[in-house]
Amino acid sequence: MLIDETKIKIKAGDGGDGMMHFYRDRHRPKGGPDGGNGGNGGIVIFEGVDDITALKQFRFKKRFFAENGEKGGTNQRDGKNGEDMIFKIPIGTVVNYDNGTSVEIKEKGEKVIIVKGGKGGKGNHAFRSSINTTPKEFEEGEKKEWRNLFLQLKLIADVGLIGLPNAGKSSLLNELTRAKARVANYPFTTLEPNLGVSAGKKIIADIPGLIEGASMGKGLGFKFLKHVERTKLLIHCVPADSGNPKKDYEVIKEELKRYSEALASRKEIIVLTKSDLLSKKEIDVFIKKIGAKIAVSILDGESIKKLSDLIHKSLLYPSLRFLQRRTGCYVCGRPQGSPLQKTQNDRLN
Numbered sequence: 001m002l003i004d005e006t007k008i009k010i011k012a013g014d015g016g017d018g019m020m021h022f023y024r025d026r027h028r029p030k031g032g033p034d035g036g037n038g039g040n041g042g043i044v045i046f047e048g049v050d051d052i053t054a055l056k057q058f059r060f061k062k063r064f065f066a067e068n069g070e071k072g073g074t075n076q077r078d079g080k081n082g083e084d085m086i087f088k089i090p091i092g093t094v095v096n097y098d099n100g101t102s103v104e105i106k107e108k109g110e111k112v113i114i115v116k117g118g119k120g121g122k123g124n125h126a127f128r129s130s131i132n133t134t135p136k137e138f139e140e141g142e143k144k145e146w147r148n149l150f151l152q153l154k155l156i157a158d159v160g161l162i163g164l165p166n167a168g169k170s171s172l173l174n175e176l177t178r179a180k181a182r183v184a185n186y187p188f189t190t191l192e193p194n195l196g197v198s199a200g201k202k203i204i205a206d207i208p209g210l211i212e213g214a215s216m217g218k219g220l221g222f223k224f225l226k227h228v229e230r231t232k233l234l235i236h237c238v239p240a241d242s243g244n245p246k247k248d249y250e251v252i253k254e255e256l257k258r259y260s261e262a263l264a265s266r267k268e269i270i271v272l273t274k275s276d277l278l279s280k281k282e283i284d285v286f287i288k289k290i291g292a293k294i295a296v297s298i299l300d301g302e303s304i305k306k307l308s309d310l311i312h313k314s315l316l317y318p319s320l321r322f323l324q325r326r327t328g329c330y331v332c333g334r335p336q337g338s339p340l341q342k343t344q345n346d347r348l349n
């Protein structure tokens with residue numbers, strides 16, 4: 001079972017107290033202040049890894065605390081710093097704090113300080129001065145509080161495969177990448193997201209099938225859509241054995257809208273899957289009905305290759321809407337005042 005959401009409690013280490021002490025021995029019965037500083041408390045760090053199952057470490061154990069800093073010693077000895085706690089966390093995890101702020105683990109190997117350790121207090125040696133040669137002050141170490149964290153994994157993929165159950169999404173993932181997702185002739189074979197890397201090094205995510213009313217919790221619900229929320233491109237699969245392809249397409253589109261308008265307007269390629277079940281003529285009719293760009297079958301390597309090329313081409317060229325938003329030109333998407341835009345505008349006038 002993929003754990004993509006979990007709540008944990010974490011506490012960084014407290015700082016060690018500073019020491020109040022005066023040096024004493026047989027020859028120096030009135031030695032100076034020599035209380036050392038307390039050590040700093042251990043930090044809690046999250047390090048990004050590309051293992052999407054890494055949140056399973058929090059399945060049973062939910063409370064963690066880093067080591068406290070040690071108290072300062074005599075003879076100006078500083079206390080030992082508490083050991084840091086480092087957790088390996090899948091990239092794409094959003095860490096939500098109890099105060100409403102959040103931070104994201106974005107890259108593999110990136111280390112993010114989640115909770116800072118308490119600062120060690122100063123010992124009385126640190127307070128000595130020319131006017132106060134026998135200071136009795138010292139500081140206590142900084143105490144840290146327990147923090148409640150809500151970790152939410154949102155997979156980082158370039159392309160997302162969406163569609164009704166049994167639409168052939170996992171089969172396509174297996175063809176486009178080296179993934180070995182489970183495929184079977186019944187709905188809801190896929191219960192958790194699968195990832196694969198295409199020949200062009202793009203990450204493709206296959207999520208469980210959506211059904212009408214998924215937004216109301218029907219089927220497996222629609223929480224899995226968070227895993228395709230950040231994709232640049234959606235592959236919308238409509239199978240050739242569908243009784244009502246247009247309705248199937250619209251059902252998914254409606255569920256996407258209910259999840260987020262932004263996701264519903266994401267660039268998409270509508271794909272007619274299992275095309276081997278139809279004749280050439282039927283394919284043409286089907287394609288027209290749903291506005292599909294391509295018909296594919298896992299039994300036809302050529303069609304898979306064409307889809308793969310189409311995906312990489314679409315990822316290479318951002319959508320016109322994206323360019324329009326970036327450049328501010330809502331006609332052609334070219335930067336304002338550029339010669340190419342002028343030509344375009346002349347043509348339109």
Ligand SMILES: Nc1nc2c(ncn2[C@@H]2O[C@H](COP(=O)(O)OP(=O)(O)OP(=O)(O)O)[C@@H](O)[C@H]2O)c(=O)[nH]1
Pocket residue numbers: 163164165166167168169170171172182183184185186187188189190191208209210273274275276277296297298299
């Ligand atoms: N004839 C034919 N069958 C296909 C094709 N692609 C997939 N199938 C079959 O369709 C069935 C469903 O395929 P899956 O890949 O499991 O479909 P899915 O969309 O991942 O299904 P869920 O995980 O349940 O949402 C399986 O029996 C596949 O063998 C195809 O191109 N042609």
Ligand SMILES: [Mg+2]
Pocket residue numbers: 169170171182183189190206208
């Ligand atoms: Mg599947």
